[in-house]
Amino acid sequence: MKKIIGIDLGGTSVKIAIISPSGDILEKWSIPTNGLDNGNNIVFDIIHSIQEHFELLQLSEKDFLGIGMGSPGKVNPVEKTVVGAYNLGWSRLQQIGKVFENIFPLPFFIGNDANVAALGEQWRGAGKGERDVVMFTLGTGVGGGIVANGQLVTGFGGAAGEIGHLKVDTEQRFTCTCGGKGCLETVASATGIVNLARYFSKEYEDVSSIKKAVDDGNDITSKEIFNSAQKGDVLANTIVDQFAGYLGLALSHVANTLSPSHIVIGGGVSAAGEFLRQKIAEKTYENIFPQIRDRCQISLAELGNDAGVIGASKLVLLGVKNN
């Protein structure tokens, strides 16, 4: 039974795994991401690490179906290139596919990291292998990935899944990294919840640990806000309800468009767990078309850091070929 190599390229480390065709992780390891010298060593570091493990595990190319990779930045899955992955030092176009295919005589596939994680969760995580699954990844920003008809939706030019930029804040209070205002990401990411905390602290007059931290000029984190909310802090609960309200509205837009069986919530912020999931689900269900609502589960991600390597290996199985 031939295996697959899954690679999840991140800003601080590269996760690499050998995966069975049914999605079980047989081996996994990681190497640091070397962002020096415009990230010129990253791809060769990965290739050397794979070659080392081939030797170590007495494997060779003929034991594999192919190699799949998830990458930050703007990924072109047909040309197998990446550009604008600034956290890797890759501001210019990187010919990832050509390098891999020159060295390993194996099919190579690449996708955007948020899309690839969604594919992993759809296949072996909270999506339970269903054909229509959407993932929202709540981190510093809000990323997303869409699986429809069992296929990863990459869209024209590979830009699908930009759900962090759905315009949901009609008051347009905060400027987004994209230059716009009102984007989901400005109110429903780790950054967004801090935006809301600062905004609501100003007008709040009672005692609150969050208000105190803001007024004292301390950094606050999404984790502190969720913790305070669970302890009954009124301001923190206002902030979390707003956060969940915007997410719920965005989830309902995506659900009404695609009718997924599962919407999966992942990323660092989703560590707030069932407390957050319930609030988001409540706000989402308020806004979904009834026939879709009855069939759409809202779940927390299940694969954690493994979603990337598992999704990357699924890319190989799908042989994804898009624009």
Place this chain on the structure above:
Amino acid sequence: MKKIIGIDLGGTSVKIAIISPSGDILEKWSIPTNGLDNGNNIVFDIIHSIQEHFELLQLSEKDFLGIGMGSPGKVNPVEKTVVGAYNLGWSRLQQIGKVFENIFPLPFFIGNDANVAALGEQWRGAGKGERDVVMFTLGTGVGGGIVANGQLVTGFGGAAGEIGHLKVDTEQRFTCTCGGKGCLETVASATGIVNLARYFSKEYEDVSSIKKAVDDGNDITSKEIFNSAQKGDVLANTIVDQFAGYLGLALSHVANTLSPSHIVIGGGVSAAGEFLRQKIAEKTYENIFPQIRDRCQISLAELGNDAGVIGASKLVLLGVKNN
């Protein structure tokens, strides 16, 4: 070269066509839809009409690849059933596929009418055969259809494309047919624009043909509102701008999610043409993520009433098999 039969089942007539595998209409005709007796004769009327045309044109089953149909109501494309098509008298489950497959030894496929029209426009109309195309159909309500990766997206349970129920009116002024408030359909359909006309007429104090019609208790139509707007009526322009603003927001949500190369605007209301298209496009582009905006064209539908039969025949080619 084998041909395809495309059927577009509507509330007043059934359009039927013989179509080439490249999507050219070779013959087309229509029969009235007989809604009497709970619509029990509809399927047999269609079958008889096809049999008559087989005789007339000296064709038989062996000249065809299959039969495709678009239908109103809730369509299950796997079971090939329809339920809740009230305008046909079909409140109960209809076993359309079984009847067709018993009579014609040909593959039979069925889809929701809005989805099938989108597939037609994607294939041979304004979508220019691109793989990622979305259609918004503006009629009494707002319907939609999504083609991603060249496949019709039907979603879990066949309910994808309910973009008429995206919640875009945060003031939630009008109740929707779904029982909710704030749905796109309540502000951006033939019904929705009249809702807006009544709402804005109340507070408007200058002379306006639209305000006069509302105050006199006359029925007004979307056509009259668009005509008045083009003639410079200030109130009518306010109404049209609101209408276009809500549509633009909804289009941006779908575009940010799916990154389509084309968004096609069709349906009766789209008869307002280039005047309306420009306004919608402007509002949409204000809200789209830059990288997607640069690649997404907003176009008027091109196939008119033929979209249904052409899309239905494409269903056969795709051999759509969903949940």
